Amino acid sequence: MRKHLKIVEDNKASQGIRLANYIIDLIALVIINFFLSLISIILYNLTSKSFFFYFYNNNSFLWEYLMGIIVATLYYFLFENFSNGRTLGKLITNTKVLSIDGSKPSMTQILYRSFCRIVPFNAVSFLGYNGWHDSWTETRVINIRKYNEAVNAKMEIDNIGVKEIA
Template identity: 55%
Template structure:
């Protein structure tokens, strides 16, 4: 069981910031998909390989599958290799951390990313609480500046009375 720190909860990103993260990341995903669609059209025109035709004309189920696959790859790679951040989180100066205040683990990133496949998960944080992908993975999205300032203040208080070398 992970220890739940109050400092993490006190510095959660606001609902409007979370929504901005979602919109920014959605725009990035749309651009990625447009690039992949354009590339598949060009490759199909030169090779006539049916997969590249199917990528743009596969129907609703195929679009759901490829959309979730691209989204999974995007969120997993960004949050794993950029310390809990995505493009949206960089722009809004937020990041994902574990509820115990540590950086997210690979397992937590995997759970967060898989949880995003659940319909309406992307908007589950709009009720004012934590999103489903936060609750199910024991993570929170925090405001970096506020969190670090409060953490530094607590560290300074804890170091009072200790002897300096």
């Protein structure tokens, strides 16, 4: 069980910012899927033998849903794991994912966050108090500027009365 820091809760990103993150990431996913479809069409036309490329482009709802889940899970995992808790949407809105104890989320937490997005209606769960993928993984999306200001203010208060050595 992680220690729940008030400073993390106090600096959570607003619902409007979370919605902007979702829309930006959704646009990025549509673009990625468009290019994957384009590549698969080209490869299928060149080889006309591949089972995968045929199903990727034959408008099968189940196949499109499965591929969408795989691409989205990889997108969120790779971005949040290798971009310090940030996706394209979070980069643009200056937000990021933190553990509730204020530390960088572990790879396991980010992997779980990515898999939690498969749950139906998870995408709009952030309209409540916390999104399901935040609550289930003990993470929060925070406003970086406000969080850093709060951390600096706390450090300054903690340093009052500490003798400076030149």
